[in-house]
Amino acid sequence: MTQLALVIDLNVCVGCHACVTSCKEWNTSGAAGPLADLSPYGANPSGTFFNRVQTYEVGEFPHTETVHFPKSCLHCEEPPCVPVCPTGASYKRKEDGIVLVDYGKCIGCKYCSWACPYGAREIDEERKVMTKCTLCVDRIYDTSLPEAERKPACVMACPTNARLFGDVHDPDSVVSQAIRENGGYQLMPEWGTQPANHYLPRRKTRLRIHEDELLRADNPLKIEGRQPRPALSEPSLDDVTSW
Amino acid sequence: MHPAFSVIFLTTLIGAGQGLFLALFTAESYAAFGLLPPQDGRHYALGSAVALAFLLAGLVASFFHLGRPERAWRAAAQWRTSWLSREVIVLPAFMGAVFLYGAAHFTGFNPLLATLPSALPLRLTFFLGVLATLLAFALFVCTGMIYACLRFLQEWHTPLTVINYTLLGGASGFILATALAAQRAPQAAALLGAWAMILTALAFAGRVASLWRNARLRPKSSLRTAIGVKHPRIVQKAQGAMGGSFNTREFFHGRTAAFLRQVKWLFLLLAFVLPLGLLAAGAAGAAFVVQYLGLLAERWFFFAEANHPQNLYYQAVS
Numbered sequence: 364m365t366q367l368a369l370v371i372d373l374n375v376c377v378g379c380h381a382c383v384t385s386c387k388e389w390n391t392s393g394a395a396g397p398l399a400d401l402s403p404y405g406a407n408p409s410g411t412f413f414n415r416v417q418t419y420e421v422g423e424f425p426h427t428e429t430v431h432f433p434k435s436c437l438h439c440e441e442p443p444c445v446p447v448c449p450t451g452a453s454y455k456r457k458e459d460g461i462v463l464v465d466y467g468k469c470i471g472c473k474y475c476s477w478a479c480p481y482g483a484r485e486i487d488e489e490r491k492v493m494t495k496c497t498l499c500v501d502r503i504y505d506t507s508l509p510e511a512e513r514k515p516a517c518v519m520a521c522p523t524n525a526r527l528f529g530d531v532h533d534p535d536s537v538v539s540q541a542i543r544e545n546g547g548y549q550l551m552p553e554w555g556t557q558p559a560n561h562y563l564p565r566r567k568t569r570l571r572i573h574e575d576e577l578l579r580a581d582n583p584l585k586i587e588g589r590q591p592r593p594a595l596s597e598p599s600l601d602d603v604t605s606w
Numbered sequence: 607m608h609p610a611f612s613v614i615f616l617t618t619l620i621g622a623g624q625g626l627f628l629a630l631f632t633a634e635s636y637a638a639f640g641l642l643p644p645q646d647g648r649h650y651a652l653g654s655a656v657a658l659a660f661l662l663a664g665l666v667a668s669f670f671h672l673g674r675p676e677r678a679w680r681a682a683a684q685w686r687t688s689w690l691s692r693e694v695i696v697l698p699a700f701m702g703a704v705f706l707y708g709a710a711h712f713t714g715f716n717p718l719l720a721t722l723p724s725a726l727p728l729r730l731t732f733f734l735g736v737l738a739t740l741l742a743f744a745l746f747v748c749t750g751m752i753y754a755c756l757r758f759l760q761e762w763h764t765p766l767t768v769i770n771y772t773l774l775g776g777a778s779g780f781i782l783a784t785a786l787a788a789q790r791a792p793q794a795a796a797l798l799g800a801w802a803m804i805l806t807a808l809a810f811a812g813r814v815a816s817l818w819r820n821a822r823l824r825p826k827s828s829l830r831t832a833i834g835v836k837h838p839r840i841v842q843k844a845q846g847a848m849g850g851s852f853n854t855r856e857f858f859h860g861r862t863a864a865f866l867r868q869v870k871w872l873f874l875l876l877a878f879v880l881p882l883g884l885l886a887a888g889a890a891g892a893a894f895v896v897q898y899l900g901l902l903a904e905r906w907f908f909f910a911e912a913n914h915p916q917n918l919y920y921q922a923v924s
């Protein structure tokens with residue numbers, strides 16, 4: 364079974380919102396119609412986004428750390444939003460595990476958004492249907508694109524490569540390796556939704572310098588320099604010549 | 607959660623309609639056993655018509671909740687998994703059963719279908735009434751389970767949600783039946799009034815129990831599990847948008863905690879205390895109106911009280 368997902372490295376994310384804008388650009392140009400923008404130039408602009416970057420401050424000054432946190436649909440392996448849908452518009456694809464909304468069936472009752480603990484779904488105020496991250500399903504299988512570009516728009520846009528895309532069920536995929544080797548974790552594991560998207564934690568890179576690294580005891584140059592001259596009476600290398 | 611008036615009206619109106627039908631059939635069953643003087647068919651037909659009017663008004667209110675009401679018929683598709691879909695099926699089925707029950711009484715087409723060993727005749731309206739009663743309870747379960755099945759909303763995820771929807775709807779309908787019977791059948795009014803008081807008292811107990819439970823809930827999720835950073839002090843600095851989003855509109859009631867407390871006392875007074883007093887004083891019509899206003903406040907509070915875990919991601923704009 365394939366389960367496509369994103370792995371987001373919080374240690375690398377700089378909070379530039381490039382994934383947000385590229386996601387909006389790609390999905391607002393898609394066949395499903397534009398994503399609504401409500402008073403985009405007014406005092407309180409609002410609109411439909413599949414991906415948002417939030418920022419948190421962890422700890423108390425001076426021991427603070429800024430965490431930029433990109434947030435989108437996690438494509439849960441046990442999606443609570445799917446069984447509650449009365450029309451079957453909300454579904455999880457068997458072949459690749461992507462959770463999608465059939466915009467032609469959705470009645471806009473918002474019940475699925477109530478059933479998502481992550482707040483990953485947003486109703487489109489103009490189309491009046493529920494929308495969410497599609498994992499750029501109209502991009503990743505597009506054979507007219509070069510193979511290297513068959514990735515979600517957010518992954519393509521990330522300047523620091525904080526977003527990885529792949530099959531989390533394939534143990535040799537780049538995402539599975541990243542999860543396994545860098546402590547990848549899921550959000551709100553307490554609800555048993557088994558999100559497919561994982562996050563990689565912040566990692567501290569500390570330079571540890573030992574005393575013997577500053578003053579090398581085994582410096583070969585110094586050892587040679589200190590070599591005492593052998594006495595003339597001492598045996599020579601070949602018993603013939605002398606120093 | 608943000609209380610949507612479409613859903614507040616839907617649940618309170620169909621609750622009253624269901625309760626009214628249950629009260630009607632209770633009175634008819636009492637009459638069949640000779641515990642109440644029998645009424646003519648027009649009495650039950652009128653009651654069914656009023657119940658249908660409430661159910662229809664609730665159904666109309668529910669359409670205002672939908673973004674695409676023209677596709678509402680699709681909502682019957684996923685009855686295997688979705689309680690909302692089950693409600694969408696059971697509500698019209700119940701309305702149909704009430705219509706047939708009322709029509710049978712109105713037209714007088716009420717053939718004898720069976721006889722109990724005690725020589726009690728079982729007519730068509732009896733079977734239609736039993737069917738509608740089962741559907742009425744099924745509808746209470748569906749409506750309650752729509753909320754109770756969402757395990758993230760801990761305030762709702764309890765059997766008390768289903769019990770309270772049943773009791774509140776029952777109390778409201780029995781008070782309405784008492785008010786209707788007071789015009790036409792005083793003996794039935796006394797009995798229905800007693801049941802209305804019992805149901806109101808039970809609903810009071812159930813609602814207080816859920817308030818007591820919810821006041822002691824411990825949220826399962828925290829900002830630590832929400833973003834996966836293990837630190838006791840995490841402060842949000844940006845939520846990704848400054849002009850609000852669906853997430854800030856749909857899941858917050860936008861009122862102060864003090865306002866919520868006032869609504870709580872208001873609905874406890876209007877939905878339970880005053881109707882009990884008015885019923886005791888014999889003013890069933892006033893009791894129904896007062897209680898209905900109280901139930902609107904109760905339902906508003908029901909939604910506002912529920913704290914969705916997604917709110918953890920939307921604590922500060924900047």
